[in-house]
Amino acid sequence: MSTDFRLDTASFPEELNLMLALLGGEAGDKLQAAGIDWDLFLQLARHHRVYPSLYHKLQQAGISAIPAHVMQALRADYQQNIFRMLQLSGEMEQICRTLGEANIRTLVLKGPVLAADLYGDLSLRTCGDLDLLVPIDDLDRAEQLLVRLGYIKDEYIQTVLSDWKWRHHHITFFHRQIGIKIELHWRLGPGPGTEPGFHSLWQRKRLSAITRHPVYYLGREDLFLFLVSHGARHGWSRLRWLTDIHQLCLQPLDDNKLRGLLVKYRYSHIAAQAWILSSQLLHTPLNESCRRWSKGRRARSLAQGALYYVGQMINLHSEPLPEDVSRYHKRHLFSLMSCQTKLLFMMSFLYPYPQDAETLTLPKALHFLYFPLRPFLWAWRKTKKVRLIVARSGIK
Numbered sequence: 001m002s003t004d005f006r007l008d009t010a011s012f013p014e015e016l017n018l019m020l021a022l023l024g025g026e027a028g029d030k031l032q033a034a035g036i037d038w039d040l041f042l043q044l045a046r047h048h049r050v051y052p053s054l055y056h057k058l059q060q061a062g063i064s065a066i067p068a069h070v071m072q073a074l075r076a077d078y079q080q081n082i083f084r085m086l087q088l089s090g091e092m093e094q095i096c097r098t099l100g101e102a103n104i105r106t107l108v109l110k111g112p113v114l115a116a117d118l119y120g121d122l123s124l125r126t127c128g129d130l131d132l133l134v135p136i137d138d139l140d141r142a143e144q145l146l147v148r149l150g151y152i153k154d155e156y157i158q159t160v161l162s163d164w165k166w167r168h169h170h171i172t173f174f175h176r177q178i179g180i181k182i183e184l185h186w187r188l189g190p191g192p193g194t195e196p197g198f199h200s201l202w203q204r205k206r207l208s209a210i211t212r213h214p215v216y217y218l219g220r221e222d223l224f225l226f227l228v229s230h231g232a233r234h235g236w237s238r239l240r241w242l243t244d245i246h247q248l249c250l251q252p253l254d255d256n257k258l259r260g261l262l263v264k265y266r267y268s269h270i271a272a273q274a275w276i277l278s279s280q281l282l283h284t285p286l287n288e289s290c291r292r293w294s295k296g297r298r299a300r301s302l303a304q305g306a307l308y309y310v311g312q313m314i315n316l317h318s319e320p321l322p323e324d325v326s327r328y329h330k331r332h333l334f335s336l337m338s339c340q341t342k343l344l345f346m347m348s349f350l351y352p353y354p355q356d357a358e359t360l361t362l363p364k365a366l367h368f369l370y371f372p373l374r375p376f377l378w379a380w381r382k383t384k385k386v387r388l389i390v391a392r393s394g395i396k
Helices: 014-023 038-047 051-061 068-101 112-119 136-148 198-203 220-233 239-249 255-264 268-281 288-293 297-310 323-336 339-348 354-359 364-393
Strands: 130-133 170-175 180-185
Touching: 014 038, 014 051, 014 239, 038 051, 038 068, 051 068, 068 112, 068 130, 068 136, 068 180, 112 239, 136 170, 136 180, 220 239, 220 255, 220 268, 220 323, 239 268, 255 268, 268 288, 268 297, 297 323, 354 364
Parallel strands: 130 180
Antiparallel strands: 170 180
16 A cells, blocks of 8 residues: 555544554554543444454453453453354354255355354354355245245335346345344345356355355355455445455455456455555555555545445444435445446336336236336326425425
8 A cells, every 4th residue: 555545534533443453453552542432432342343353352452441341241242242153153054954955056145154264263253144145046945945944034125027136136034033134145236237146156165164064155256256345335334344354355365366356347446445444444464466456546535435434333224314324325335336337227227116116007917118107107206206395395
């Protein structure tokens, strides 16, 4: 990283700076803990889902100023996470066994396998659910097997003319008895856009060492591609995703293979954004190739833009979002797209939406008419919305 560019972190609270220093591996005797609001520190640790790593590092750092109640809270969270990860690990193995016996190839995207691979210990990473990737042709059978295991599908996806296949990338299931959520993927991320197909990912798969029954997960370079796209799409609003990149960069990535994937799927600027954030916030060592890719103006702008999320504890999963956050996030998502993806994204507005079918109900055999009717249906909804706003405001 050239010395002429530094991320502007002036708005970061000292509690966040201390947390970043700990996560980045700075020695305890070099850290300034005076004046820290430890309740805010604890809140940040929980928001960013990094309390297992922080607890482990604080034990080693030897910072005497840490209040006892903070360490007790972190220890309780850490211990609870151990039980949760063991539960998820067992459920992951059972589900992969069930799908495998039905000849459904399955790749685990995150979860316990990621904790073991990147951190060497299940206890050092949190996980909220299980993310599984299956071929789209096997999606229906995989759904049926999950239902047999006691999972209930969340029917939140509305669709018309099969737009779910590319507008969405996963469906959600929840098991009420054991409290586990599963996201069943048929794509790595939402469309429009290009990404490796399942067959290619399967050819480069790895075998996890933490289970007795075979559990497969992404190859190292594919995992990097997935993690940077996922983190960028969420604005790196949780530092857990950035610590994943930090840990992955410490592993032996194949530069040629990674470069080929980033260029082919137009993720170079997103990878560079992650490298800049990780190297400057977590002091991740980068090789010459990564440093060279991180010198672009666009990557630097994207990295600076992500600090909007990091510095404010923004939770993108808590809807409805505040209006200013929603507007910023829409602009940031658009800025992440390659030129080709931006074109596809704008063209996608011409493809019918489920709202069009709600506005004008047609027999399924006539759904193709939503294509020419879409501009008129869109205009009708906008006009109706304006009339409603005017009526509520009492404007004559």
